[in-house]
Amino acid sequence: MKTQVSEHSGRTHGPPNPPVPPAKSGGRKRHWSEPLRNNTAVLLLIVLVIAGSFLSDVFLTPRNLLNILWAVSLLGIVALGQTILLLTARFDMSVAGVVGLAGIVTVLAQINGFGLYSSIAFGLASGVLVGLCNGALVLATGANPFLVTLGVNLLIYSLALSLTESKTLTSTIPEFTVLGRGQLFGFLHYSVILFLALAMILEFALRRTILGRTIYVAGLNEVAGGLSGLRIQLTKMSAFVLCSTLAALTGIIMTSRTNSTVASAGFGMEFDSIIAAVLGGTSLFGGRGGTLRTIVGVAVLGVMNNLLVLLNVPSEAQQIAKGLVFLAVVLADSALRRS
């Protein structure tokens, strides 16, 4: 992306300028770490896959790779929304609660006699509502988004508990499970297709639409963006709403997979989605990253977990690995940003 821009500007301004050797003074001197900085996650993924193929016989089978994708696709959809919000330099810790709430709202709507599509619409609407609430609280007051959304998360959780009276609800419409369990050509789960398609659509929107470009500006320099006539507040609000809505979608798919709901369905996803996005190369400080990168970040997490399982590492240790990877990535992000 960066190199494209500099080449392009070099070409347009090239002819009228005095001829300068492009290799030496044609633009900024590139730091040795620049290719590395842009592709750490891809490198990590390649290393993991190579290591995996040596360490386990079953790792590189198509069936196992599809399983990995299926396992991470739900987290992936949440991470896409989180990525968009991270680009505006904000977080959403309430996605965990929204995942639980949206499933519960959908199933409750079905229990109360609504049809398949209208019940899903109710579930998504609950996500939109939470997003609006998060956005309003954070943007109107300038309050710390991390703590506000953590508080909202707790509030949603208590709401979900009171809606279900701490019980597990079951869907009443049999076709509902197709969304979570159905497969294209008998091997590709719909949630995987949805995740990959959403990532591509969002990446396109980020690069080619005004709203998308404004999201980057909101994370980089919102004052300058506002002075240039961009609708920064509206953009940040839509990022919050999009993030919550994608979390709600995830909750609905998750419910359709298991055909039942619990309030704690999304526990841990708030943290994991941030790890996945940052792992993919989206900055915690806004303005840098993209949703295609998040596919790689999610894949790294998935492959890592899969390898640990295949190697019979106790599941508890996965948490340690996740924490270490997160700290390493954040440290690298901070070190490279300064260099």
Next chain:
Amino acid sequence: MKRLSAILEHHSAALLVFGLVIAFGSTTPGTFATGSNFENIARQISLDAPMVFGQMVVLIAGGIDISVGSTMAMAASLAIGLQPFGTPVAVLGALGFGLGIGVLNGLLVTRGKIVAFVATLGTMSLVRGLLLTYTGQTSLVGTDPAFTFWGNGQIGPVPVSFLVVLAVLAALYALLGHTRQGRNLYAIGGNSDAAFLGGVSVNKGLMLAFIISGVMAALSGVLVASRLNSASVQLGADAPLMSISAALIGGASLFGGKGSIVAAFFGILALGILNNGMNLLGVPTYTQIAVRALILIAIVVIDALATRLRRRELDNARIIE
């Protein structure tokens, strides 16, 4: 008028405690305002109080510590799990673990230049993993009956844990108010660039703050372990939110440079009385969770609005000059 607003700002937690006592005292006659219930509250809050003190110190220095909950749970597990090596070893091991996490947090923030809450979010995840691995997701049960003295014993009518908290309170009060290192923390939190130019070692101050927070969280863990004579992975799940809420009620700011240890004590006391009162009134669990969430949201929003107002006043004063 100015004096009134100053009182409101500096003693809001104490006023809140006073108001809550009157409210619950009048709505639950015969159960709330009794000696044994006050003893109960004292026992409850002394488990969390050290952690809140630690959070307060970090907030004063302009940081935040999300890892306190998992540090507390891990310290509790170590205080129980290391008992075969002798109880003193177990307690020292637990406190030492807290010290180690404090150093790690401090290094990540000062050397790694990572924003405090991101760094401590990472250590939180890491320590949670260590905890799951160490305990194997089972509860650990203590073997030394003498160890339970710290959490359950009492001297006269006063719980021992409460006396421990008062001792810690006095020590941190002296540190923050009456030593150069302590005063420096306010300067760092208020404006770290100005503090640096004024010759304050910002990195050393932040390191100290995170170490205090780590050790204090571990002390909370030791007290909890002693109180329950067991430890489980569920401990400390709501600790980050609780400790931050209590410190903010005690007048700390997420923007740093404000707060005191005594106010932090009133902050946790207010939360403790609120929980106790809601239990006595028979408020359902999920309503209690919702109340806690609303308190956190409200206090974070108020903090942001108040800081914005103060900055605007400062700007106006500058323009007039």
